[in-house]
Amino acid sequence: xxxxxxxxxxxxxxxxxxxxxxxxxxxxxxxxxxxxxxxxxxxxxxxxxxxxxxxxxxxxxxxxxxxxxxxxxxxxxxxxxxxxxxxxxxxxxxxxxxxxxxxxxxxxxxxxxxxxxxxxxxxxxxxxxxxxxxxxxxxxxxxxxxxxxxxxxxxxxxxxxxxxxxxxxxxxxxxxxxxxxxxxxxxxxxxxxxxxxxxxxxxxxxxxxxxxxxxxxxxxxxxxxxxxxxxxxxxxxxxxxxxxxxxxxxxxxxxxxxxxxxxxxxxxxxxxxxxxxxxxxxxxxxxxxxxxxxxxxxxxxxxxxxxxxxxxxxxxxxxxxxxxxxxxxxxxxxx
Numbered sequence: 278x279x280x281x282x283x284x285x286x287x288x289x290x291x292x293x294x295x296x297x298x299x300x301x302x303x304x305x306x307x308x309x310x311x312x313x314x315x316x317x318x319x320x321x322x323x324x325x326x327x328x329x330x331x332x333x334x335x336x337x338x339x340x341x342x343x344x345x346x347x348x349x350x351x352x353x354x355x356x357x358x359x360x361x362x363x364x365x366x367x368x369x370x371x372x373x374x375x376x377x378x379x380x381x382x383x384x385x386x387x388x389x390x391x392x393x394x395x396x397x398x399x400x401x402x403x404x405x406x407x408x409x410x411x412x413x414x415x416x417x418x419x420x421x422x423x424x425x426x427x428x429x430x431x432x433x434x435x436x437x438x439x440x441x442x443x444x445x446x447x448x449x450x451x452x453x454x455x456x457x458x459x460x461x462x463x464x465x466x467x468x469x470x471x472x473x474x475x476x477x478x479x480x481x482x483x484x485x486x487x488x489x490x491x492x493x494x495x496x497x498x499x500x501x502x503x504x505x506x507x508x509x510x511x512x513x514x515x516x517x518x519x520x521x522x523x524x525x526x527x528x529x530x531x532x533x534x535x536x537x538x539x540x541x542x543x544x545x546x547x548x549x550x551x552x553x554x555x556x557x558x559x560x561x562x563x564x565x566x567x568x569x570x571x572x573x574x575x576x577x578x579x580x581x582x583x584x585x586x587x588x589x590x591x592x593x594x595x596x597x598x599x600x601x602x603x604x605x606x607x608x609x610x611x612x
Contacts, residue, residue: 312340328363338377345497347380357403372413376498416461516592530579
């Protein structure tokens with residue numbers, strides 16, 4: 278689950294549990310589908326706790342928290358089967374469904390001759406619904422949608438929408454934005470675009486990896502992810518090496534990035550000690566149809582220079598934080 282997904286789940290009183298596959302926990306060891314859910318862990322959890330305790334199972338395509346890594350069709354099928362057997366709703370967080378579909382076409386046996394829309398249709402056929410942030414794989418400026426198979430649940434959600442935002446055709450989104458989403462959903466499945474998109478991310482990943490910069494391998498679909506724990510091994514996790522690296526990149530070259538580690542996902546135990554996240558990453562998300570190769574080359578040069586000067590980077594201390602989504606508004610200082 279990504280940060281805002283988890284925050285909404287926890288705000289409702291539920292608990293979000295990540296079950297990333299084992300290879301997804303090893304940033305610098307390549308594997309084709311590091312976004313997969315751990316099927317064995319999911320089955321064991323259901324057996325130990327009972328299906329009635331589980332509101333739903335969510336798979337994020339691609340896995341933003343884990344390096345923009347894709348999920349295989351087989352993993353989606355297996356998850357669907359387990360959920361169907363136990364009558365647990367299965368949803369897809371689909372904001373990068375087209376990129377995930379393209380990775381399936383490239384890497385999974387039996388899909389090389391299928392179109393992106395065919396792969397996407399099959400992927401969604403296994404789910405009870407999906408959530409979609411249209412600012413990602415829909416080319417829209419704002420907004421998104423919730424798709425549901427259950428008509429009664431859909432009616433409940435529409436009625437809630439009327440109360441909270443407005444009628445579905447003119448509520449939280451203007452007609453112009455709804456039209457942009459509808460068109461963007463088809464434009465984003467163009468294979469020529471996807472080939473260029475994925476190759477651009479791969480180019481930057483390979484360039485900095487060749488300079489021995491620790492980076493998530495293989496390249497993800499929408500962003501380059503630096504392995505902050507290996508980049509800054511002298512900074513302990515309770516001094517937030519990812520956020521320290523974010524600051525260093527901005528100061529050195531004006532490069533904007535975001536920490537995806539213990540500042541974003543860390544928790545505190547009963548004694549106030551930090552329970553760190555699984556990974557300490559820094560994400561450099563690449564806007565679509567914006568940057569030229571010279572821009573990307575500049576980003577690579579800044580990252581490599583910061584890596585050479587990494588010993589001079591200090592950790593971060595939190596001065597003030599909120600209970601939920603603290604990384605949005607926290608006040609921090611250099612140690």
